[in-house]
Amino acid sequence: MYLTKEEEKILNGEYGWGLAKAMQVIVSVGDSLNSEKLIGITHAHISGVSYGNIGEPGKKLIKQFSDEGIKFSVKTTVNPIGYDTLDYDAIPFTKIDRNYIKGQEEVLRSLQKMGADLTLSCTPYYLPMVNEIKIGSSVAWGESNAVVYGNSVLGIKTNREGGPISLMAAIVGKIYYYGLHIEENRIPEIKYKVNKPENYEINEVRASIIGEIISKIHNNDKPPYLYEKLRNETTVKEFSASIGAAGNLAMVVIKGITPIKFNEKEINETITIDFNDIKKREDELKPNDKPDLIYFGCPHTSKYEIEKIAKYLKKVDNLKTQIVITSSRNEMSKIDKDVLNILKSKNVKLIGDTCLIVSPFGYHGLNVVTNSYKAYFYLSKKGINVSLISLDDLEEVLRL
Structure with a gap:
């Protein structure tokens, strides 16, 4: 791989251990992919920040970078964690261990110290800062839905990067020129x-x-x-x-x-x-039995979707099924008070910072209805019975 003189200096440790370590990872992966060079990125979105996913090894690595004083070189946002930071017990059928919270808080402190915006959302494409990214710009995004959306809707360029790669790319502000960063491959x-x-x-x-x-x-x-x-x-x-x-x-x-x-x-x-x-x-995926829980928010719901759910629920007199909505703090901040009052009156759980698939949520045999194939795909692996309905069919499900 061709490296500029500046990139060689970083790789050789002339700017410190942290930058050298991140560059080593990016260059090693790029070499294995036969990438010819590195390119600059304008944004990074780091997945795999949930303590439940990365555990002590991931926490220690991020903390090590933070303790060295390493800062992210580009604007950096992060994926959801395993719980709502304002209400640890918000997710039904779920108990969050306090040691889990302690480990997660240390991860978040380290990321924030490095300069990350703690968006804690899997929908970075809804954030105002993403509007600043020009079509055709290269980014380093983890989170599979965001990668597909970014390439397919926004016209920005990113491969499907894992959490560690998006972390390293955020540090050095570069990624290997490979895959969907190359125009002809798109x-x-x-x-x-x-x-x-x-x-x-x-x-x-x-x-x-x-x-x-x-x-x-x-x-x-x-x-x-x-x-x-x-x-x-x-x-x-x-x-x-x-x-x-x-x-x-x-x-x-x-x-x-x-x-x-x-x-x-x-x-x-x-x-x-x-x-x-x-x-x-x-x-095959339609619900047959009354659900224990109806879930919206994988990927995180938009303001528009939350308003639509509230509109349907306004017609329901006696809601007996627990509804959970996960969203980003950014989208939740846009919701009108009237909508929030409807949700509150129906005991709807509007939860931020997390989603059910990255949380410890999971009861074997629980019946969950959702409009999210992704939630179906991952929650089914936890032994949960998951069925799919369109958001427009919510009233029909409530009659089960």
Whole structure:
């Protein structure tokens, strides 16, 4: 790999242990990928900051950087942790160990000391600072849904980086020139169309199932091209999350959404997905029993989604099922008092800083209904019975 003189100085330790260590990691991984050089990044989003994921080894590494006085070289945001920092006991069916909290707080102190913005959200694309990132800019993002959304919707460039890599990239402000940072690698070669009736609407659950199908059958190095209109922001977000959860794709070119220029005539293969296959999977994932808990917020809900949930709940006189919504503090700060009062009157748990899949939440045999394929994918692995409904079908589920 070619390194500039400045990069060589960093690697050789002329600017201290911390920068050298971070550069060594970035260069080693870049070399293994046959990357020709390093490129600058404008933003980093660090995943894997939950103490439940990184434990003592991760905590000690981050603290070591912090104690050395290392600062992040670019604007840096971080993923959710395992609990709400304002209410440790906010998540139903979950008890947070106080030693867990102690370990997590030390991780957060270290990250903040290094200059991170403790956003504690998996939706960095909703943050005002992200609007400052220009289309075509390279970033180093962890968090699979954010990576897919960033590439596919915002037109920024990032590979699917793990937590340690995004941490190191944030320190040195550089990443290896590889994969989706290279423009030609972002041009699709395979188109995916859905064979469906004219009045068949693709809601967020159906879009997620399409994402699952594409993730399983796409075998091309270039991103797939989805030749379908996704109806709203929730649908786009949940589609991105399903693509990231079900497979290892980091980008989908979405018709009418992805800011990229290419010649459609050069697409050499078209794969048709039959709506009956989507319907079959949708039926498999539908709830049959009354849920113990209804969950929205994986990825974190937007202000718009929270308002929509409140609108449906306003019509319900006697809500007997616990509803949990996880969101970022940024989005929660935008919510009107009237909406908050509706949620409070229905005993809805509006929780920040965390989500159910990175928290210790999990009771074997618990029945959870959600509109998130990603939540279904990960919570099912904990032995939880998870079923899927669109946010628009909330009233129907409440009648179970």
